[in-house]
Amino acid sequence: MSDPVNVTELGSSEFKEFLDSFDHVFSDCDGVIWIEDALPGSGEFFKKMKGHGKTVHYVSNNSLRTKQNYVEIFKAAGIDDGYENLTIPSTAIAEYLKSVNFDKKVYCITCPETFKVLQSNGFKCVQGPDFGSDFYQEYAQYLDDDPEVGAVVCDCDFNVNLIKMHKAIMYLRRPDVLFITGATDRYALVKPGCLALGTGPFTDIIIEESKRVPISMGKPGKTFGEFAMSRAGVTNPSRVLFIGDTIATDVGLGKNTGFKTLLVLNNATKEDMMAHKTLKPDYFADSLESIVPLL
Numbered sequence: 001m002s003d004p005v006n007v008t009e010l011g012s013s014e015f016k017e018f019l020d021s022f023d024h025v026f027s028d029c030d031g032v033i034w035i036e037d038a039l040p041g042s043g044e045f046f047k048k049m050k051g052h053g054k055t056v057h058y059v060s061n062n063s064l065r066t067k068q069n070y071v072e073i074f075k076a077a078g079i080d081d082g083y084e085n086l087t088i089p090s091t092a093i094a095e096y097l098k099s100v101n102f103d104k105k106v107y108c109i110t111c112p113e114t115f116k117v118l119q120s121n122g123f124k125c126v127q128g129p130d131f132g133s134d135f136y137q138e139y140a141q142y143l144d145d146d147p148e149v150g151a152v153v154c155d156c157d158f159n160v161n162l163i164k165m166h167k168a169i170m171y172l173r174r175p176d177v178l179f180i181t182g183a184t185d186r187y188a189l190v191k192p193g194c195l196a197l198g199t200g201p202f203t204d205i206i207i208e209e210s211k212r213v214p215i216s217m218g219k220p221g222k223t224f225g226e227f228a229m230s231r232a233g234v235t236n237p238s239r240v241l242f243i244g245d246t247i248a249t250d251v252g253l254g255k256n257t258g259f260k261t262l263l264v265l266n267n268a269t270k271e272d273m274m275a276h277k278t279l280k281p282d283y284f285a286d287s288l289e290s291i292v293p294l295l
C-alpha cells in the first residue's frame, strides 16, 4: 500500500496526470460538500471538474434528509443538479426490492424518510414498537413471528431499541427473509469537530446475532458502489475518483468497488489517515476548496 499523495502539492504536469487518470467524480456529501452549512468552494470545485470533461455524481449514506432538504442544501453549495445525480441507501434499497419482485412485508428499522421512500415505491412496510418495555414479561407480547415479513431493512433508525432488534433477529431466523442494510456508519460528523455515535453498532449486533450476511446498500458496500455506477451510467470503476471524508465508509467503498479515492481532511486527520492499517486513500487534500486553485 503506497502512501497517499497530497494533490495540492503536485507539480502542474503531475496534477495533469492525476486529472487524466479518471473520467468521473463521485462525491460523498456530508463532511465534504457541507457540514451543517455548505462549505466554501464546493460548487466551484464540481463546476471546474465538469469544465475538465468529468461527469459528477453524488453518493451519500444519508437517507434522513427529505428531497426538498437535499435540493436546498445542494443549491446553497452552488450545485444545481445535485439531487438528480444523487445515490442514497433508501432509493437503492427500493430499487433492489423491485429488481427481485419483492411482494411481502418489509420490517423497517429505519429513519422515517427511508420508511416513506419504501412505502411510496409500493412496498408494505411495518416498524416499531418505538418504545420498549421495562420487563421481559411485557416484552414477550412483541415476539410472535409474522410469516408475511419477507425482508428486514436497517437504515439509520435513531429510535432503535431492544425489541426492534429482537424482532429483526427473529425474522432473520427464516433463511428466505432478505436482510438489507443502508447506512452502517459507526459515527457521524454532526458539527465541525463533533462526531456522534451512529446506528451502525446496533446493526452489527443484529448481524452478529442472526449470523446473516446483509446485502449492503450503503457505503462501504460493493453492491451499493455498483448501484451508484449503474445510476451514473459508468461501467469502468477504475475511471472513477471517489471523494469522501470518512476512511471506513468512503475509502472503504472505493477499495471495495475499485474506485480511486481522495480523502478530504474535514473529519479524519492526516495522522488518522496514516495510522489506518488496512485502508489508505490514493490521494488527499485539506478540502475541496484547497484544490480549486489548481483546476
Ligand SMILES: [Mg+2]
Binding pocket: 028, 029, 030, 031, 032, 244, 245, 246
Ligand atoms: Mg461524509
